[in-house]
Amino acid sequence: xxxxxxxxxxxxxxxxxxxxxxxxxxxxxxxxxxxxxxxxxxxxxxxxxxxxxxxxxxxxxxxxxxxxxxxxxxxxxxxxxxxxxxxxxxxxxxxxxxxxxxxxxxxxxxxxxxxxxxxxxxxxxxxxxx
Amino acid sequence: xxxxxxxxxxxxxxxxxxxxxxxxxxxxxxxxxxxxxxxxxxxxxxxxxxxxxxxxxxxxxxxxxxxxxxxxxxxxxxxxxxxxxxxxxxxxxxxxxxxxxxxxxxxxxxxxxxxxxxxxxxxxxxxxxxxxxxxxxxxxxxxxxxxxxxxxxxxxxxxxxxxxxxxxxxxxxxxxxxxxxxxxxxxxxxxxxxxxxxxxxxxxxxxxxxxxxxxxxxxxxxxxxxxxxxxxxxxxxxxxxxxxxxxxxxxxxxxxxxxxxxxxxxxxxxxxxxxxxxxxxxxxxxxxxxxxxxxxxxxxxxxxxxxxxxxxxxxxxxxxxxxxxxxxxxxxxxxxxxxxxxxxxxxxxxxxxxxxxxxxxxxxxxxxxxxxxxxxxxxxxxxxxxxxxxxxxxxxxxxxxxxxxxxxxxxxxxxxxxxxxxxxxxxxxxxxxxxxxxxxxxxxxxxxxxxxxxxxxxxxxxxxxxxxxxxxxxxxxxxxxxxxxxxxxxxxxxxxxxxxxxxxxxxxxxxxxxxxxxxxxxxxxxxxxxxxxxxxxxxxxxxxxxxxxxxxxxxxxxxxxxxxxxxxxxxxxxxxxxxxxxxxxxxxxxxxxxxxxxxxxxxxxxxxxxxxxxxxxxxxxxxxxxxxxxxxxxxxxxxxxxxxxxxxxxxxxxxxxxxxxxxxxxxxxxxxxxxxxxxxxxxxxxxxxxxxxxxxxxxxxxxxxxxxxxxxxxxxxxxx
Numbered sequence: 001x002x003x004x005x006x007x008x009x010x011x012x013x014x015x016x017x018x019x020x021x022x023x024x025x026x027x028x029x030x031x032x033x034x035x036x037x038x039x040x041x042x043x044x045x046x047x048x049x050x051x052x053x054x055x056x057x058x059x060x061x062x063x064x065x066x067x068x069x070x071x072x073x074x075x076x077x078x079x080x081x082x083x084x085x086x087x088x089x090x091x092x093x094x095x096x097x098x099x100x101x102x103x104x105x106x107x108x109x110x111x112x113x114x115x116x117x118x119x120x121x122x123x124x125x126x127x128x129x130x
Numbered sequence: 131x132x133x134x135x136x137x138x139x140x141x142x143x144x145x146x147x148x149x150x151x152x153x154x155x156x157x158x159x160x161x162x163x164x165x166x167x168x169x170x171x172x173x174x175x176x177x178x179x180x181x182x183x184x185x186x187x188x189x190x191x192x193x194x195x196x197x198x199x200x201x202x203x204x205x206x207x208x209x210x211x212x213x214x215x216x217x218x219x220x221x222x223x224x225x226x227x228x229x230x231x232x233x234x235x236x237x238x239x240x241x242x243x244x245x246x247x248x249x250x251x252x253x254x255x256x257x258x259x260x261x262x263x264x265x266x267x268x269x270x271x272x273x274x275x276x277x278x279x280x281x282x283x284x285x286x287x288x289x290x291x292x293x294x295x296x297x298x299x300x301x302x303x304x305x306x307x308x309x310x311x312x313x314x315x316x317x318x319x320x321x322x323x324x325x326x327x328x329x330x331x332x333x334x335x336x337x338x339x340x341x342x343x344x345x346x347x348x349x350x351x352x353x354x355x356x357x358x359x360x361x362x363x364x365x366x367x368x369x370x371x372x373x374x375x376x377x378x379x380x381x382x383x384x385x386x387x388x389x390x391x392x393x394x395x396x397x398x399x400x401x402x403x404x405x406x407x408x409x410x411x412x413x414x415x416x417x418x419x420x421x422x423x424x425x426x427x428x429x430x431x432x433x434x435x436x437x438x439x440x441x442x443x444x445x446x447x448x449x450x451x452x453x454x455x456x457x458x459x460x461x462x463x464x465x466x467x468x469x470x471x472x473x474x475x476x477x478x479x480x481x482x483x484x485x486x487x488x489x490x491x492x493x494x495x496x497x498x499x500x501x502x503x504x505x506x507x508x509x510x511x512x513x514x515x516x517x518x519x520x521x522x523x524x525x526x527x528x529x530x531x532x533x534x535x536x537x538x539x540x541x542x543x544x545x546x547x548x549x550x551x552x553x554x555x556x557x558x559x560x561x562x563x564x565x566x567x568x569x570x571x572x573x574x575x576x577x578x579x580x581x582x583x584x585x586x587x588x589x590x591x592x593x594x595x596x597x598x599x600x601x602x603x604x605x606x607x608x609x610x611x612x613x614x615x616x617x618x619x620x621x622x623x624x625x626x627x628x629x630x631x632x633x634x635x636x637x638x639x640x641x642x643x644x645x646x647x648x649x650x651x652x653x654x655x656x657x658x659x660x661x662x663x664x665x666x667x668x669x670x671x672x673x674x675x676x677x678x679x680x681x682x683x684x685x686x687x688x689x690x691x692x693x694x695x696x697x698x699x700x701x702x703x704x705x706x707x708x709x710x711x712x713x714x715x716x717x718x719x720x721x722x723x724x725x726x727x728x729x730x731x732x733x734x735x736x737x738x739x740x741x742x743x744x745x746x747x748x749x750x751x752x753x754x755x756x757x758x759x760x761x762x763x764x765x766x767x768x769x770x771x772x773x774x775x776x777x778x779x780x781x782x783x784x785x786x787x788x789x790x791x792x793x794x795x796x797x798x799x800x801x802x803x804x805x806x807x808x809x810x811x812x813x814x815x816x817x818x819x820x821x822x823x824x825x826x827x828x829x830x831x832x833x834x835x836x837x838x839x840x841x842x843x844x845x846x847x848x849x850x
Binding site for chain 1: 634637638639641642643644645646647648649650652653656657660661665669672675676
């Protein structure tokens with residue numbers, strides 16, 4: 001069982017991901033925005049994986065990801081990017097910033113769980129589909 | 131010696147001033163005669179007894195000398211040179227009783243005036259000025275002669291001086307009346323006339339004294355005394371012709387100048403025709419163009435048909451009613467044949483109507499020149515017509531260039547900017563197209579030939595980024611030029627950007643509620659058995675709530691689409707209490723209890739649609755909550771201004787910059803970058819709110835300054 005950090009400003013989306021993960025007996029940490037996510041990562045135990053929304057007020061998910069990749073502790077941390085913006089430019093920006101998986105909203109909770117399992121096993125990264 | 135024959139028409143400043151001169155002259159004449167009777171006659175001593183035949187002879191000579199005259203022209207006035215002073219000189223030398231002599235002479239002049247059928251006012255002036263000049267002559271002679279005999283040196287010298295006084299007074303009075311009637315400057319008139327008048331005065335003295343000497347010694351030779359008189363008369367005639375020729379030359383030059391620079395028809399025709407009638411000494415002109423337009427005296431005149439003739443003397447009934455004589459000339463013009471006529475007027479004076487004394491005529495030898503000059507005038511007129519047609523055409527094109535919303539630039543083959551329209555100036559902010567060109571002008575001109583819709587973007591001097599759509603067409607002709615049209619596409623480009631931002635935003639906004647709906651549906655299906663009953667219920671509530679949110683979003687979109695077609699925004703107005711509606715709207719935000727402060731006010735009735743007002747206030751409050759820090763208060767207040775009720779929603783957030791304040795009401799407009807925006811929303815709320823308020827006859831406006839929060843004001847029409 002793993003500890004997973006969920007970062008999304010939309011309460012109903014956070015609730016869905018939490019419910020999905022908890023039903024599979026994962027531990028869940030929540031943050032409602034970018035700065036909150038960085039605080040959780042810096043101050044608590046490191047999670048095994050981060051599920052990160054891109055469009056958030058103030059600091060976007062891409063900014064958070066760039067920050068994670070620049071720090072030694074989180075450099076290799078598996079990150080699944082979630083976004084309602086699935087245009088080419090955003091997808092490319094996500095891959096460039098170092099996302100392991102890029103999952104467009106709305107997503108299938110089963111697919112999310114599969115991806116979490118794969119990244120936790122150190123499995124291959126998803127190829128970008130442009 | 132001279133009389134005035136001014137016809138007092140063309141430049142007369144006013145009748146009053148001429149009358150004033152005549153009245154003044156008359157009064158002076160009475161005073162002069164009184165002076166002669168009371169002072170000079172008693173001092174003059176013994177006068178020779180007169181016989182009736184002597185007086186009769188004087189009378190006849192007076193009449194004849196006044197009837198035989200030489201006309202001399204001064205502008206539009208005619209001076210008529212006569213030999214009237216001969217009678218006076220003769221009578222004075224014979225020592226005829228001065229008052230008798232004066233009376234006989236004046237009676238003779240009066241008869242002459244009547245025979246010549248002169249105007250009453252001229253007759254009065256001529257008689258009065260004669261009286262003054264005659265009294266001057268008689269007084270000078272009688273006072274200076276002393277005891278000298280008739281042909282004594284002193285007597286002859288006195289007579290010469292007396293004749294000069296006569297001439298001088300006459301000239302002076304004439305100059306006054308010419309000034310009053312025709313604006314002829316006295317200096318100019320006197321300068322032209324003094325030599326001729328001096329010669330006439332001396333000639334008159336000579337003829338009169340010689341005639342008298344012959345009469346005294348050998349009366350049988352008296353008829354020969356008329357020979358020098360005849361010679362002098364011819365000399366005057368020659369002088370008069372000379373003056374007329376000078377006048378004609380002057381007007382020919384004026385006519386030439388008019389022809390060489392043809393103006394618009396309205397100016398040119400009167401100017402040229404007036405010069406033409408002056409060349410021929412006519413009083414008036416009339417022009418009827420082929421199209422029926424008339425100038426001058428043509429208004430009561432149907433142009434005569436000249437048939438094949440180029441020119442024709444007009445019969446009574448064929449010319450303007452005011453004319454006594456006239457000549458018409460045919461000329462060709464655009465679209466047909468026009469007729470120009472010049473003629474002499476019937477002189478009129480008040481109710482009196484008398485034929486003009488001058489027998490004006492254009493001789494057969496002058497006819498061809500009149501035809502030729504008229505033809506020159508008509509050619510110039512055609513040039514003028516073509517010019518004005520061209521001017522009108524140019525003005526039309528100019529209006530198109532000036533008023534086209536697209537900028538127009540014309541460049542010649544060597545790259546010179548020939549035209550840079552006002553719209554081009556406004557769009558680019560460049561008014562001066564002289565080299566060196568600013569970069570954007572270089573780019574515009576460098577657009578290749580036959581390019582349609584080349585896009586250029588630049589930062590204008592007013593710091594706006596402007597998008598141009600440049601089309602260039604090259605015209606190959608006698609001079610190769612390029613016509614470049616410049617369309618300002620800034621608004622369109624901005625609208626496109628807003629639209630693509632909107633699509634990004636709306637896809638985010640639609641996917642956000644769909645994510646939990648879709649996700650929970652899958653989860654329920656996959657893990658139904660592992661979920662508690664409470665969990666299942668809470669999950670289904672979330673699905674229902676998100677589905678509602680989605681439906682509201684779609685409603686907003688539809689309404690925004692309708693708001694722009696203007697017709698379909700339906701509002702059902704009724705009388706409602708806006709305070710109560712605002713309180714109801716606030717209940718939709720239970721989680722912010724405490725932040726929302728609503729002013730306590732007695733009911734305020736407005737004419738509006740309750741649902742729409744709830745929607746607008748909900749939008750404004752929702753915005754205020756979204757864009758301000760947690761915990762900061764939102765105030766709803768009410769006030770009445772004239773026939774309006776205003777509901778204001780004030781937040782204490784960061785405020786909105788002035789250049790954004792109108793944009794926030796635009797469709798899809800969002801201040802934030804979609805990637806990092808803090809809040810959801812379609813960018814439609816304020817747009818819809820304003821459209822709804824306007825549909826109810828009100829409005830939504832914004833007052834804000836950065837750092838001091840925003841106040842959105844909903845204005846509705848107060849009931850009653």
